[in-house]
Amino acid sequence: MKKRKKRSAHLQSLLFLFVKKLAILYILKPTRTQFAGGLPLTHALSIFALGGVYEIGKNMYGIQYEDDIILIDCGSKFPDESLLGVDLIIPDVTYLLENQDKVRGLLVTHGHEDHIGGIPYLLKQIDMPIYGTQLTLGLIGAKLKEHGLLQKSKLTPIDSKATIRFGSLHVSFFQTNHSIPDCLGIVCETPEGTVVHTGDFKFDLSPVNNQTPDIHRMAEIGQKGVLVLLSESTNAERPGFTPSERLVGDHLLEAFRKAEKKIFVSTFASNVYRLQQVVDAAEATNRKLTLLGRSMVNVVKIASEQGYLRIPEGMLMESEEAAELDSDELVILCTGSQGEPMAALSRLSTSNYRHIKVQPGDTVILSATPIPGNERNVSRIVDNLFILGAKVIYGSGSVTGMHVSGHGSQEELKLMLTLMKPQYFIPIHGEYRMLYQHRLLAEAIGIDPNHILLLNIGDVVDIHNSKVKQERKIPAGNTLVDGLGIGDVGTMILRDRKHLSEDGIMVVVVTRSKADGKILTGPDLISRGFVYAPESEELIEEATRIATAALLRLQEENVNQWNRLKQGMREAVGQFLYERTKKRPMILPIIMEV
Template identity: 40%
Template sequence: MSSPTQLNKIIAPREIKKLKIIPLSGMEEVGKNCVAIEYGNDIVVIDMGLMFPNEEMPGVDYVVPDIAYLEKNKKKIRGIVITHGHLDHTGAIPYLIKNLANPTIYTLPLTAEMIKDRLAEFKMEKKVFIKVVGPDNQINLGAFDISFFRVNHNIPDSVGVGIRTPLGIIVHTGDFKFDHTPVDQEPTEFHKIAKLGGEGVLALLSDSTNSEYPGFAISEKKIGENLDELFAQAKGRIIISTFASLISRLQQIINASMAHGRKVAISGYSLEKNLEIAIRMGYMRFPREAFVAAKRLSDYPDNKLTVVCTGAQGQETSALGRISKGEHRDVQIKKGDLVVLSSSPIPGNERSIQNLMNSLFRLGARVVYNKILGVHVSGHACQEEQKIMLSLTKPRYFIPVHGERYMLEMHAQTAQTLGLPEENILVMGNGQIAEFVKDPTAPVANLARFTNHKIPIRGRVSTQKITTNYVMVDGLGIGDVGNIVLRDRQLMSQDGMFVIIVTVDNETLELVGSPDIISRGFVYLREAKGLLQETRLKVKDIVKAHTSVGHIENWSSLKDTLRDEIGAYLFKKTERRPMVLPVVIEV
């Protein structure tokens, strides 16, 4: 007769393996894209990008994904697949990968070189292994077989990813648009996308950035035509600023310069590095004599010069930012200069760009930007291209990715117009988990006209959620700036800081001298002598009240009282709330 233990072993139900899609970041925001796909003991990560801080994050350099879940499961990670070389897909790698035991990175050649170059800045290039793949390669990562298909974006070697799992195919588009006249002459591999759709796609994760715009995205080649027209009309120097990673855009700027007999000077560290990589890898082709060092600009007539620089987002420390303030070593704005901002504003940077343009106009430059003349096109699909991607892949489930909440919702609406049922569209936030399990009762009839995926699978957004927070990079610190620190910085930036320094005799508990007060960003001390004198008297009263019993057990309570009562007093007098910092010194 079997023992109870043996019986339990016999009848214990087998654990049902779930396929999980976990967006760790990049949902309900633009930037820091990172998705984990998990089955059993295997995880593959798609992209690991950063995001630039918004106005509510003073002093922060970058924001990176919260990878606490991956850190707990790092033994399961079989690899990181990177779709292309933009920082919102690669930028967090140097900050985070060491916490994951340095898993292998898989990506195409240009992206690999850009990541290696970035890792070298952190002295990590020998610690991280990058496996270079081609668009026709297939790789096995645990339970996943990975294939690639070329897509058009505004940087070469951009790919989407097909992920074959035990429950079906997942397609991740990466950033894409359908450009039939691409600058790099590499068209989208429609046949590969259609082949995946023919096999049966379980879930499509697709770029939502431009989901609010109808029609098709404009071809990158149109920029070349507009630049040619602009260069033909310009009488003086052309100073043109764009994203450092827009390799295709850089090629067109240099082409236009050469066509109009202009030498090209490059200013901006990231721009110089990316240009060097693209030339070395053969992605950009032109004679070396097309260039001139920025320090030699005075050797050439103004109408024979183009300066390409960083800073189109209004960054104060960028090349164009320094030019606009008259602080650039080699380039000073002069009347007749044409400044071209060949980019679109990142949300949150609008005011910085306005300030930049104001400064340039004051110095005598003429400024051209996208609203005036088409000098920038998006690298992201609009609604008709999104429909084509959905129609080619014919997914059973659709997960819009890469975008603010309204972008995800509008992409979901586009999918519904094609007949995909609402219950098969999973609009998610960071940390939510899409789960897929085999289920013989899962309906397929309502999808028969839309998808080729016939395995009875049920998908849903789990009630479980992974905690994901903003992880901020500030100088050498990663994740040590939290909401409390940000709140303090915001408070100081709004109403300033008010420091109270009191010195107390440790034996007599009497004040030694008068309280010292330091004010920064609150009131100008010389013009507020009356307020400061009254505040000193109030500080003395508070200290006496705390020391009148002849001893003090808790100096923290004195600090708390000073902070609260002086804060309330200052608000009553000024209707401002500075950060009050009491300092008690015992002597």
């Protein structure tokens, strides 16, 4: 018996060496399960992203084991300047629609827009229970209410100690720390092994609300064995360790002590820690507080009610009352730190509030670093605030001390990787270059380069009998929200909008006789966004002659198909206008027959 055991151990180690060699060739590595003496598993574990990789925004990940799918987050992102008129981008959920019966639920790591913004649109298409911490559900609830979906939604509050079984998937959580309270990492035990999803995190070891990242639990998870780690990559390009949120509090207090008149602080409404530190600094300097901006009012309401934000009795005032105070008695917390043209800070910079105005000697603190793409808008606001006579504290948070990131830098990403010791690593939550840099970090801590998988949206990682493959694709993409339309903004419409936005439109309308094709009235030329007609009478007159000539010529050639007549007018008018203006307005010919 003893001998057999020894022999079997010897065979096993031989096999191990063989398999280890294979692993390098076939991206295959033995898991603990396989060598625990059990039967090889016959069902596949699949991991996929419907959003959040090769992009910043609209995070949505899926873990499937046989007939059980759980989803992690369902975010939105804002369109770039090429998607004219589009309101929002959400993940394409075709795959989920095709597998509705398998979807067990949506787990939400935290309450930021890039993790919850797509939920109302998802629920309109597929009903499913949603799990999140109290604050996260509070923010989701506000969103569902706007869409009239709150009543029929199944929101289940959890905390970091919860465990949930979804068929073959057993889910637990661990507490992390980020720029919003109550953030979760997710542990999903599957028959094939354990999958961990970090959510967004930093390692703030002196956090404002004592929600310290639960490193002991992370170590325990890693010790038990992690098959696949999905970890966020936002700051993978940034060396070092992200400073603690508490540092911002020190700088705020210093600025509050120096300020002689009103103090405006603009920051992300969802950063409840930051709001708390503004409240604390206001308390320490005997100032009252008022709020500007809809999302600021919303978040303060939800976070106060739920106990995440402590505001001393009597400190918070309506702006009408607050306007009556002496200027050195007031702090204004406002939205718009990213330069959003309709938000409070932008409106303040153009004196666009009735009760509260920025006046000479006031202090304006931008407690945020501009997100790439927003610099120009933020700068314009800073200029206007200076012109109003304010002392403006602006620029990168690392210089002013007025902002720290909510995402871990390179050393923190390495710490997470080290704690979890995953067999396979999938960097998520980032543009390609961030995922790429995160891969380099993983390699630096000794993870086998062949075990690091970079997914695009729709790519599926299949793990079956401990064999890992990345070959399959499921439908994925950008679903555009445009007014009430979801996904109906085609390439054609966007191309037309682009064309219209640059050169405008020229409508050429003509009425002719159904009987003999004789022109009865017109062509009339009407333009919008091209040249303002009263200033360009001559141009329009000449273009009208050109359109008429083109139409008559074609009629003389006995051309009678509408399409060819329209085409003829379009070309003649288009060419003339280009020669005269070097602009190419959209030409829209309309023929009416009576």
